[in-house]
Amino acid sequence: MSFLPFSLPDITSKERAAVDETLESGWVTTGPRTKKFEAEFAGAIGAKNAVAVNSCTAAMHLALEAIGIGSDDEVIVPTMTFAATGEVVRYMGAKPVMVDVLPGDHNIDPAAAEAAVTSKTKAIIPVHFGGQACDMDAILAVAQAHNLKIIEDAAHAFPASFKGKKIGTIGDITCFSFYATKTITTGEGGMAVTQNQEWADRMRVMSLHGISKDAWKRYTAEGSWYYEVVAPGFKYNMTDIAASMGLVQLDRVYEMLEKRRRIAAAYTEAFKDEAGIQLLDVRNPDDHAWHLFVIKLVDGVLSIDRNRFIEELKEREIGTSVHFIPLHTHPYYKKTFDHSPPGFPSALDAYRRSISLPVYSKMTPSDIERVISAVLQILTKFKR
Numbered sequence: 001m002s003f004l005p006f007s008l009p010d011i012t013s014k015e016r017a018a019v020d021e022t023l024e025s026g027w028v029t030t031g032p033r034t035k036k037f038e039a040e041f042a043g044a045i046g047a048k049n050a051v052a053v054n055s056c057t058a059a060m061h062l063a064l065e066a067i068g069i070g071s072d073d074e075v076i077v078p079t080m081t082f083a084a085t086g087e088v089v090r091y092m093g094a095k096p097v098m099v100d101v102l103p104g105d106h107n108i109d110p111a112a113a114e115a116a117v118t119s120k121t122k123a124i125i126p127v128h129f130g131g132q133a134c135d136m137d138a139i140l141a142v143a144q145a146h147n148l149k150i151i152e153d154a155a156h157a158f159p160a161s162f163k164g165k166k167i168g169t170i171g172d173i174t175c176f177s178f179y180a181t182k183t184i185t186t187g188e189g190g191m192a193v194t195q196n197q198e199w200a201d202r203m204r205v206m207s208l209h210g211i212s213k214d215a216w217k218r219y220t221a222e223g224s225w226y227y228e229v230v231a232p233g234f235k236y237n238m239t240d241i242a243a244s245m246g247l248v249q250l251d252r253v254y255e256m257l258e259k260r261r262r263i264a265a266a267y268t269e270a271f272k273d274e275a276g277i278q279l280l281d282v283r284n285p286d287d288h289a290w291h292l293f294v295i296k297l298v299d300g301v302l303s304i305d306r307n308r309f310i311e312e313l314k315e316r317e318i319g320t321s322v323h324f325i326p327l328h329t330h331p332y333y334k335k336t337f338d339h340s341p342p343g344f345p346s347a348l349d350a351y352r353r354s355i356s357l358p359v360y361s362k363m364t365p366s367d368i369e370r371v372i373s374a375v376l377q378i379l380t381k382f383k384r
Contacts, residue, residue, distance in 0.1 A: 004370060006319035007181040010256055010361040011245075018244040030208070030216040030237040037243040038191070040250055044159070045168035047193040049200030052243060053207050056155045056177035056190035057084040058236035060125070061091050062203040063151045063173040063192055069094050069122055076116050076124040076148075078108040079326040080347040085125055085153050086327045097121070098328050098339060103346040104281035105129060106294070106323075106354075110138035117142070123149040128157035128167060130323070131183070131289030132282065136162045136170050151175065156291035158183055159253055163287075168193045173203075178242075181360075183256065183289050184249035186242035207236040256361035260290035263359045263368055267293050270372040276301040276379045278353075292323055295375070296353040302382045306353055309378060313355075316374040321356040 022033060034052050042050035053059050069075060071093030077085050079098040089096040099112040106129040113124055124143060126134040143150050150171035154160070158176050160167045168174040173196075178189035194200050208215045210233030217223035249256075264285065271277045278296040282288060297306050304312070310320050326347045328339040357371055 001317050001370075003317045004319055004358060004367055006321045006356070006358050007360045008362050009180050009185045010252075011185075012248075012252075014252075015245045015248045018248050019241055022240050022244040025240075028241050029239045031220075031240045033240040033247065034216070034238050034243040037238070037246045037250070040247060041191055042193060044250060044253075045166050045193055047168050047174075048195045049193065049197060051192045051200055051203045051207060052238035052246075053190045053192065053236040054188055054238055054242075055084075055236075056153070056175050056179070057088060058207070058234070059175035059190040059192035059203075060084065060088040060151060060153060061234070062206055062236065063175055063194075063199075064088055064092050064094075064123070065206055066199040066202040067123060067149045067151070067172065072120060073122040074118060074120040075151075076113050076121060077327070078125075078127050078129075078347070079328045079344050080106050080129065080324055080350060081127045081153065081327060082155070082324055083327070083330070084155075085127055086333065089125075094122075095120075095337070096327070096333075098326075098333070098337075098344070100344045100346050101129070101350065103350065105132055105283075106280065106347075106350050107132065107134040108139070109346070110135055110142055113139070114142045114145070117146045117148070121146065121148060123151055125151045125153050126171070127153040127155075128160060128289075130280070130292035130294060131156045131160055132280075133157060133160050133162035133167055133287065136165075140170070149173075155179075155182065157289050159257065160289040161287040169195075172196065173199060178246060178249075181291075183260070183291055184246065184253050186238070186246040186249070189238055189242045189246060206231060206233040209233045209235065257290065259361040259363070260359055261285065261288075263363055264288070264290045264293050266368050266372065267295075267357060267359075271295060271375065274376075274379055276383065277375075290359060293357050293359040294323065294354050295357060296350065297355070299353070301384060302379070303384050304378075304382045306355060309382075310355060312378045312382075313374055316370075316377070318371055318374050319358060322351070322354055323356050324351070326351055
């Protein structure tokens with residue numbers, strides 16, 4: 001039996017043909033395909049502007065720079081997130097103020113976020129965990145009460161919605177990921193979307209060395225050799241190779257989402273009545289992007305812990321992951337910031353008990369059944 005990985009990108013002959021066409025065109029870096037991808041992605045979300053970059057991390061860095069985060073500022077982030085959410089705040093010299101998450105869905109706790117606001121707080125970065133939107137009504141209320149900007153970390157959340165509103169149309173700037181494991185992929189890549197033209201223009205300039213205007217046109221018939229550097233920018237641009245792949249993936253996104261939905265529904269049905277497993281709360285399955293499917297082991301039911309459960313799945317040739325190791329537990333953040341009281345009980349409990357199961361659109365019905373069967377076998381074998 002071959003190993004079933006935690007995730008695989010869903011690449012077809014259409015993506016390969018699009019990449020080949022780009023290679024044949026002779027224009028492989030930022031160019032017309034990147035501009036088209038930006039326009040079509042913005043259209044799919046309903047946003048006015050989209051800026052394509054080489055990662056979601058780059059998108060969040062540009063977003064914080066565009067809204068003017070500085071070295072004396074604080075930005076609220078959930079501790080239950082990937083390293084990028086905290087590190088981009090440090091790129092600006094600002095302080096990431098970590099807060100706990102809700103035990104039901106692992107999204108940021110709005111009450112904890114509000115309690116963390118100080119006179120130095122300038123922004124909040126809600127992370128849409130696993131593809132389910134945070135409670136954006138509550139986040140908006142906190143932001144409006146304290147004059148904060150909202151930079152959404154939507155690395156997991158395309159094409160998710162919150163109460164009928166597409167993620168990407170609610171906060172000030174929303175940042176998406178097209179990494180290999182995400183719901184659509186360009187290999188590496190990201191996108192920042194916003195309704196604010198000034199911020200979009202700033203992010204676009206800063207994404208390519210701070211060169212004014214359309215830097216990519218310098219080597220076309222429309223361009224000129226002359227350029228001006230208006231700010232010390234970054235090298236964050238997306239290539240046309242990546243964008244050509246993204247255009248095909250964007251066209252296929254709902255086809256792939258439907259397959260993820262079926263996997264999530266099968267897992268939910270199989271595990272909903274198992275005493276040893278707790279499922280995450282789901283507000284509306286149809287609004288969920290289903291980037292992740294997380295189960296949590298229930299204390300006292302099994303004779304093994306989470307780490308051993310993962311090893312048992314590995315022995316059965318099933319790949320898994322854990323989302324996430326809380327930021328405040330990592331050496332850099334422990335050494336640099338004081339995270340004593342009030343602590344992060346929900347995040348620590350979630351981390352201790354969580355397992356992310358395979359969920360990706362290339363999974364076959366037999367793959368899904370393999371995962372379900374393996375989980376149920378382990379639950380039976382190690383039940384107290």
